[in-house]
Amino acid sequence: MASRALPIINSIRRLRFDAEEMTQQALAERVGVTRQTINAIESGKYSPSLEVAFRIAQVFDVALGEVFKYQPQVSEEVSEEASEQT
Amino acid sequence: MVSENMDVSFKEKSAAISLVAVLGVYGYYFYFVFLGTGPASPEEMLFSMMALVVVLVIVEVAFHIVVAVLSPREANAAEDERERLIALKAYRVSYLLMSAGALLVLGRILFGSVVELEQVTLRGIANLLLFALVLAEAGRYSAAIYHFRRGV
Numbered sequence: 711m712a713s714r715a716l717p718i719i720n721s722i723r724r725l726r727f728d729a730e731e732m733t734q735q736a737l738a739e740r741v742g743v744t745r746q747t748i749n750a751i752e753s754g755k756y757s758p759s760l761e762v763a764f765r766i767a768q769v770f771d772v773a774l775g776e777v778f779k780y781q782p783q784v785s786e787e788v789s790e791e792a793s794e795q796t
Numbered sequence: 797m798v799s800e801n802m803d804v805s806f807k808e809k810s811a812a813i814s815l816v817a818v819l820g821v822y823g824y825y826f827y828f829v830f831l832g833t834g835p836a837s838p839e840e841m842l843f844s845m846m847a848l849v850v851v852l853v854i855v856e857v858a859f860h861i862v863v864a865v866l867s868p869r870e871a872n873a874a875e876d877e878r879e880r881l882i883a884l885k886a887y888r889v890s891y892l893l894m895s896a897g898a899l900l901v902l903g904r905i906l907f908g909s910v911v912e913l914e915q916v917t918l919r920g921i922a923n924l925l926l927f928a929l930v931l932a933e934a935g936r937y938s939a940a941i942y943h944f945r946r947g948v
Contacts, residue, residue, distance in 0.1 A: 718925050724922050731913050742876070743876040743877065743878065744805055744870070744873060744878075745803060745805075746803050746804075746805040746944075747877075747878040747879070749803055749948075751945060755946070756947055756948050758877070758878075
C-alpha cells in the first residue's frame with residue numbers, strides 16, 4: 711500500500727543541509743513540533759498548518775514559497791506511479 | 797545511528813501499547829464469554845468489569861512508564877498539531893464504530909426480544925455494549941497508528 715501523495719512539495723531537506731546540516735530535532739524544537747512531524751512534512755506525509763509553514767520558513771530566513779510549492783500534477787504522477795507498482 | 801525514517805513517536809508507541817492492552821485484556825474476557833463460561837450473574841459481571849479495568853490500567857501505566865523512561869524528552873513534549881489531527885481522525889473512527897455498536901445493541905433489544913425473548917438478557921446486552929466499546933477503542937488506536945505510519 712503506497713502513501714497518499716500530497717500536492718505540496720517542500721525543500722526542507724535541502725534547506726536543512728544548507729543550514730549546516732541542521733537536524734530534524736533541531737528544526738522541530740525551533741518550530742515547536744515533534745521530530746516525527748518534521749519527518750512527516752519532509753517526506754510528504756503531512757501538510758502543515760499555515761502557521762507551522764511560516765515558522766519553518768522563518769527558521770531558514772526564506773520566503774514561504776521557497777520552502778513549499780503547490781504542484782498538483784506531481785501528486786497525480788506519483789499516485790499513478792504508485793498504482794502501477796501495486 | 798537510528799534512521800530518521802524509522803522514528804516512532806511517543807504518541808504512536810502509546811497507541812500501540814493501548815491497542816495491545818485493550819485487545820489482550822478484553823480479548824481474554826470475551827474468550828470466556830463466547831465460550832459460554834463468562835460471568836453468570838450481574839454481581840460476577842460487575843466484579844469482572846472492575847477487575848478488567850484495574851488490570852488494564854496497571855498494564856497501560858507499566859508499559860507507558862517503560863516507554864517514558866526510554867524516551868523522556870518525547871514523553872514530556874506537548875502534543876503538536878499533527879498529533880492532534882491524528883487524534884481527531886482516530887476519534888471519528890471510534891465514533892462510527894461505537895454508533896454501529898449502539899445500533900446493533902438497539903436492534904438486539906427491539907428485534908431480538910420479539911424473535912427470541914428468552915435470549916435477550918441484561919447480561920447479554922451489557923456484554924454487547926462492552927464489546928462495542930472495546931471495538932471502538934481498538935478502532936481508535938488502530939486508526940491513530942495507521943495515520944502515524946501512512947500520513948494524515
